[in-house]
Amino acid sequence: MHRFKMMKKLRFQIALYYLTASAITLLLMGFILYGSISSVFLKEALSTTEMAVDKSGSYLELYIDRLKAISSLLAENPSLIRCFTSKTEDIDLVKDVLKTIDTTIASDPFIKSVILVSKDGRILSNESDLNMSMSNDMMKEQWYVSAIHSGSMPVLTSARMQKFSMDKENWVISISREIAGSNGENVGVLLIDIEYKVIEDYLSDLDLGEAGFGFIINDKSEVVYHEDPSYFEDAEKQQKLQSIVASKMGYDSDANTLTHTYHLKNADWTLVGVASQDGLSIIKRQLLETFLLVGFLLLVVAAFSVVWFAGRITAPIQKLEKAMQEIENGLSEITVDEKGCYEAQSLAKHFNDMMQKIMKLMQEISEKEKYLRSSEISALHSQINPHFLYNTLDTIVWMAEFNNSEKVIEITKALARFFRLSLSGGNELTTVANELDHVRQYLFIQKERYGENLSYDIDCEEEISALQIPKILLQPIVENALYHGIRGLSRPGHIEVLAKSENEKLLLLVKDNGTGFDLNKLDITASEKTIKLGGVGIKNVDQRIKLYYGESYGIYIDSTVGSGTTVTLQLPIQLNDTNHMN
Template structure:
């Protein structure tokens, strides 16, 4: 696929118009979608919270009513006298009949009560359950609900469970239990009121929580008190689902199109939880998507038609101008262009015609400048070869000759001759890695003869690099800088190490490392490249001229310990 910049202007205009239309429709659609969804979700949340709070207050009133009934029995003098009997043989009497009539009256006026059970500490038992034997039951007193009621100052509400006293074992009840005590807080027994399950359901059934919404009640022990599906009372995994639902974050529920609201009931350990399904939000989202698809399709068709007409009117004169440029590219500078179109295109054609007379002249001027620049750079570099080096070398030869050291005179003379031969040979701007290393080797040999033990050097190169073509006289200025600005100040011997190695891809690295004093002023904020003199700057600029801005010279400065100069080149020299 072609890059965007290579597409035709007609295609670009069409794509731009269509993309702009899609963006506008998409932005408006998203804004409408999210704002409407947020508003509807907020309204559903308010409605759900109101419904749950209302039902919670009704439950509180109902629980208070049940507690009132329990107070009526638990504080009845007849109940106290009956269950305070010192003997279990006394099972009849006025007190028992009064209590039974009181229980029956409560059952008649409160049909949602399944059963009322009074169990004395000495085994007395009064209840409306016909199948429960009226004698002392140690099993009943050992049950959890009985033990929980002991010592309680308030009635204890249980979770939903099977009514063990009823013949119908499928009856689910919720029990209210409390301890029976006299005025001196002496334990007399336990009162238990079994509430039919549908009594709670009748209070919660009118809540509008959506098609898949529901409500449930958990107690402090996270046991299920109420749920529309009785399976949640007996199956542990389903009970854990309700606990997880209560602890889920809002964003997790949003992904499932649900929201929850909890209401903690006063004077009990129950929490009422409403789970609303966002059916309305889901329907609204589907409707918005349909509207956006239809609206987007209409706008896209309109945008495509209008943009096609506009793109053709713009592209036609540009195409004419392009054909004229093709003729100029073939060498026909006498081409005339008569372009009609917008003011910008007409101006463009006018400027194009005026530029034809200057193209050849400017291109030739640029070519001449580039050639002159490269020649000037190399000449500048040649001029930077310090004349003092030549004088000092000749002095060294004279000094060796005076002492009759003919072999060393011959070696230094040969090294100097090869040094200048490699520098000036053929007038070429390039050389090979082999000759460049040989060039700097001759230079270091001559300097070694001069400085003796104060100078040592090593030259190493990886295999396969010797025949690579590079600009010449790159290393000698760096080595000269290392000697005169680094090693010459050392009280003892100095070391220069030159390495040629290949880097990643097509990169070639030439490294000059010394253990001299480094660039001391670089720590004061000065550029090490400027501190190294014209030679270093010249080398860096030549490398960038040949290879581009990504290549050049870098300096790792270690004040007082030396410096490392790295030249980054390509293994292939660009064609000039």
């Protein structure tokens, strides 16, 4: 008892030491992890924001390139140039240009309107009701001159109320460019209005957090896009956006935001993304979860360390206890390492000596049991077939007396093959095919005795014909069917022998259309019903199967009075297995 108390105190001191050391380690590693992982997550957040803004910006660039290509195709359309340079109006040219406008609008669902204005004030558009500042000399109109000064490249303007349409509540992005003649002279101006929704769609995947936002300004610091329309009219809010663009990009610790810009190469636009504080909150939560996980792992390591140190003292006894438990679950050859203190070494040595003696005795018992089983099987073999030989010889003598030499030869050959298969070269096992051939020879001989009163069929699944089984299993069953089922019938008898596999088991079935019997009237259990029905022969087969494969295999009978009997031999599927003993 005193040593046990001392041991408990020692284990407590060891546990206290290791837990204290683990707590100190946890604090040190916590500070290190917090600093390093904070930096990693901050860089990751910056990288994520940059990728999101760059991705949305590149999508807008691709769309702008597409719009530029569309405007170039329209402005350089030969029919349009001929229409605007002609002094008189050509109806066919006008129809051709209007058809081109309709095709252009159909190619892009975001194109709201296409307006073509000639130098002398003629208009071609998909909209019939336009409110535009027009004159016979369009060079006097400021918006017209601005489009001309842009040269041959399209000019992207900021978001505005649509000036040229009657529907003034639609926000649009307008693209304008000059229409030049064959000599480069101005003949008109092209205006394409794009729905404002197109920018919202392209920036919909810009994930900047719950309070984050993105906006677009041009090189004149004018707002092109913001999800809040008030930024287009409020000068103070516009100044706030301009200060964001002018500030240093990256992480702003004062505002607790992440900012990144993307300059569109094919326009005078700058896309700005401002990530909100909720992204930083995610980083802090991830850091906290990481810290807790590391702390938990350290405590687990500390606990395992305590168990390991305490286990070094009791390990030899625990190993011996485990060995005894394994012996209780199933006797097997086990040795224990002779380590630890002197008492533990001595105990392990005596245990190993005892196990060696037990295993030696078990081996001797096993060898004796195998010898006894082999002797039982040999004795059972000797009980098979002697009466059949006498009956067959009587049949041969009877046919010889009637000078039926041909039948005598056939029966003699069948009898010779029957006994050759019975002997099977001294082997205890044979194939399913040979066993069926053995029964075939037997039934051939018996049919010579029964004549038209007996018919038979033998069938086997091809894939199981080479399986190994104990020999002379089916002949006693078939003999039982003849003598107890078919003999004495007023109608012709029929026997069917079938070999098949089912649920990873080999089934050998013998069916007859004999008299049958009522199993329920027999005062025996289901497993014993086959033993008393055919005398020594069928009982012999059941015992041999159980000796080979164990009590879970054997013979099962299903019989109906007046309809016949089915005897099923259930065996395991074994391929070329010579170690057949259970």
